Amino acid sequence: MSTINRSTQLPIDECEEWIWDTLDSTKDSGFEYIKDGIREFLIFYTNDFFADAKAIEKIRKTTGMMLVQMSTHNGYAQLWFGRYMLEKDIKFRRF
Numbered sequence: 001m002s003t004i005n006r007s008t009q010l011p012i013d014e015c016e017e018w019i020w021d022t023l024d025s026t027k028d029s030g031f032e033y034i035k036d037g038i039r040e041f042l043i044f045y046t047n048d049f050f051a052d053a054k055a056i057e058k059i060r061k062t063t064g065m066m067l068v069q070m071s072t073h074n075g076y077a078q079l080w081f082g083r084y085m086l087e088k089d090i091k092f093r094r095f
Contacts, residue, residue, distance in 0.1 A: 009086055015063040016042055019081060022055050022062075041068070041082040049077040 010018070012033060019042060020029075027048040034041045042065065056067050059081065069080035 009064050009083070010062070012040060012042070015065055015081075018062050019044065019059055019065070022059050023049060023079075025049050035085070038085055039082055040085050041080055044079045044081070045076060046079075047076045049079070 016031060016033075020031075023044065023046070025044075025046040025048045027046070029044065029046040029048065031045065032043045034043065051070075060066050063081070063083070065081035065083045067079060068082045069078075071078045
C-alpha cells in the first residue's frame, strides 16, 4: 500500500488529524477506524470534499496512508485511507 519508511510511521490519531487538515473538510463530517489483519484503515465521510490530487499525495507522503477507495452518493463522499500496520502492533488470536 505505501512505500513510507514503516519504522517512522505516524500514530493513527496523528494520521487522522493530518488527513482532516489536508482535506479541509469541516461540514457534516465524520470518520471510522478499522483494523483488518495486517492493515488499518481510516474512513472519512463528508459532504464538503473537493478531489485534489496534490492533497491526496501530501497525505500519502506525510502519513503513509494511501487512498484505497473513494465513493460518492447523494452529495456525500466516503474516502478510505489504508496502510500496513507495524509488526509490533499486529495482534494475532491464539486458539
